[in-house]
Amino acid sequence: MKKSLTLATLATASAALPALAHHGQPSGARDGRPNVIVILADDLGYGDLSCYGATRVQTPTVDSLARCGTRFTNAHACAATSTPSRYGLLTGEYPLRRRGTDVAAGNAGMIIPPERYTVADVFRAAGYHTAAFGKWHLGLGSRTAEQDWNGQLDQTPADLGFDYHYIMAATADRVPCVYIENGRVANYDASAPIYVDYRRNFPGEPTGRTHPELLTKQRSSHGHDQAIVGGIGRIGYMKGGGRALWRDEDIADSIAAHAVRFIHEHREAPFFLYFCTNDVHVPRMPHERFRGKSPMGLRGEAILQFDETVRQITDALRAEGLADNTMIILTSDNGPVLDDGYDDRAVELAGDHRPGGPFRGGKYSSFEAGSVVPFIVCGTDRVRRGHVSNALLSQVDLTATMAALVGLPLPEGAAPDSRPYLSAWMGRERKGRDWAFKTGHLHSHILRTQQWTYIAPKPGPAIIPWGPVIETGCADGPQLYSVRRDVGQLKNVADQQPRVVSQMQEILENLQLP
Numbered sequence: 001m002k003k004s005l006t007l008a009t010l011a012t013a014s015a016a017l018p019a020l021a022h023h024g025q026p027s028g029a030r031d032g033r034p035n036v037i038v039i040l041a042d043d044l045g046y047g048d049l050s051c052y053g054a055t056r057v058q059t060p061t062v063d064s065l066a067r068c069g070t071r072f073t074n075a076h077a078c079a080a081t082s083t084p085s086r087y088g089l090l091t092g093e094y095p096l097r098r099r100g101t102d103v104a105a106g107n108a109g110m111i112i113p114p115e116r117y118t119v120a121d122v123f124r125a126a127g128y129h130t131a132a133f134g135k136w137h138l139g140l141g142s143r144t145a146e147q148d149w150n151g152q153l154d155q156t157p158a159d160l161g162f163d164y165h166y167i168m169a170a171t172a173d174r175v176p177c178v179y180i181e182n183g184r185v186a187n188y189d190a191s192a193p194i195y196v197d198y199r200r201n202f203p204g205e206p207t208g209r210t211h212p213e214l215l216t217k218q219r220s221s222h223g224h225d226q227a228i229v230g231g232i233g234r235i236g237y238m239k240g241g242g243r244a245l246w247r248d249e250d251i252a253d254s255i256a257a258h259a260v261r262f263i264h265e266h267r268e269a270p271f272f273l274y275f276c277t278n279d280v281h282v283p284r285m286p287h288e289r290f291r292g293k294s295p296m297g298l299r300g301e302a303i304l305q306f307d308e309t310v311r312q313i314t315d316a317l318r319a320e321g322l323a324d325n326t327m328i329i330l331t332s333d334n335g336p337v338l339d340d341g342y343d344d345r346a347v348e349l350a351g352d353h354r355p356g357g358p359f360r361g362g363k364y365s366s367f368e369a370g371s372v373v374p375f376i377v378c379g380t381d382r383v384r385r386g387h388v389s390n391a392l393l394s395q396v397d398l399t400a401t402m403a404a405l406v407g408l409p410l411p412e413g414a415a416p417d418s419r420p421y422l423s424a425w426m427g428r429e430r431k432g433r434d435w436a437f438k439t440g441h442l443h444s445h446i447l448r449t450q451q452w453t454y455i456a457p458k459p460g461p462a463i464i465p466w467g468p469v470i471e472t473g474c475a476d477g478p479q480l481y482s483v484r485r486d487v488g489q490l491k492n493v494a495d496q497q498p499r500v501v502s503q504m505q506e507i508l509e510n511l512q513l514p
């Protein structure tokens with residue numbers, strides 16, 4: 001169904017936009033169209049990069065991208081955790097509109113329905129070669145818990161516009177701990193068939209709970225006490241894998257190497273890469289070459305590794321002479337967390353580092369640090385160089401903005417919440433959105449404008465009750481903060497600003513969210 005939509009789009013685009021007709025032809029020729037790489041970090045906070053003010057860690061490669069392009073100070077993810085954030089980024093639809101977009105298990109069925117139009121479909125329609133790398137966390141296969149991990153998965157990113165994928169099914173702390181390449185376990189080891197279950201353990205398999213002495217690489221601080229893979233406790237039970245199991249220390253290099261190979265193989269034709277790092281998500285187990293390199297321990301080293309991963313990508317572009325014709329959009333899926341369930345001393349070693357920058361809260365939170373993310377665009381001369389922009393951006397606009405970039409209209413009904421903000425994303429227009437909608441803790445509704453952040457009433461605990469020491473942002477009544485003056489959200493002014501509150505409520509009502 002989606003295929004015919006795509007072809008219809010091509011036909012309409014060519015007819016309606018004769019000047020751009022060549023953009024719609026899926027030919028190998030580049031025609032001056034830029035390659036596009038979305039680099040999506042995991043749990044990397046606004047304050048975790050030196051170009052955003054970090055001093056206890058240096059990120060020279062990312063900083064150089066910021067110098068060559070535009071660095072945004074008011075950019076927002078769709079949600080404060082991974083699965084819903086990625087759903088919004090890829091589909092241009094608020095995750096709250098779709099059930100089952102909360103943090104996914106490693107055996108979740110594919111969460112984006114195959115017929116949903118994605119940003120990868122935009123590029124495929126424009127004749128690009130498209131690929132997804134690294135953390136996926138949007139489910140695989142047509143049915144939850146019924147995947148055959150020993151054969152071809154029946155629903156994969158290939159159904160969502162990606163020509164190639166080399167991904168982790170969920171996260172590094174969730175089984176299965178193997179890479180999936182084009183719908184099959186990479187390096188499959190027939191002598192160790194793979195079984196995954198999120199409810200019951202397999203007889204005879206040790207778990208973190210029963211055999212803590214086998215947690216030789218990292219101990220858990222909360223949860224992560226089920227399957228043990230490579231001396232680390234995970235979420236979910238798993239059996240088998242053998243040679244296909246990843247080594248945590250090699251994850252960053254492995255996904256970067258596959259992306260680099262893709263760049264080399266597709267240097268002649270335009271490509272779109274959705275490149276998702278595991279850094280700086282838990283378990284933080286960066287390669288040995290980073291050990292001892294950061295005063296912040298493993299979390300600091302994971303940030304250094306992230307920066308080096310970015311360098312591996314930019315080096316490949318430079319080697320192919322593509323550096324000036326490849327737009328890079330670098331951002332993160334949600335805000336930062338220190339202790340996220342492993343005893344990696346991230347809290348003890350943080351010192352005065354503020355991973356969320358000036359913002360309150362962190363990952364999971366309805367306060368701003370949950371979803372304000374680093375956001376850098378660079379790489380072609382369309383992007384303003386050396387610029388810092390306060391334009392209000394939302395990741396939900398990726399799909400429509402990329403359609404504008406390649407000059408194709410979106411099919412009817414596609415990316416319903418996504419709007420094109422190409423000039424703002426290129427650093428050439430100052431304002432951006434009037435407002436950005438985000439999902440916070442327990443599905444809280446958050447509405448952000450240049451001046452205000454409104455958090456709709458949501459009863460709940462003040463601090464996350466199950467581990468990370470982070471304020472949830474829950475409150476029985478409405479919260480309004482003048483973030484322009486009160487960036488740390490210290491004073492709730494909802495009572496003093498009833499008109500603003502009702503304007504915000506009206507916008508939220510108009511969204512008709514479930």
Ligand code: NG6
Binds near residue numbers: 334
């Ligand atoms: C939590 C995990 C946390 C992390 C998070 C998802 C526990 C105790 N905590 O449930 O470690 O995996 O889910 O993170 O299991 S995210 O960035 O992928 O959304």
Ligand code: CA
Binds near residue numbers: 043082333334
């Ligand atoms: Ca995340």
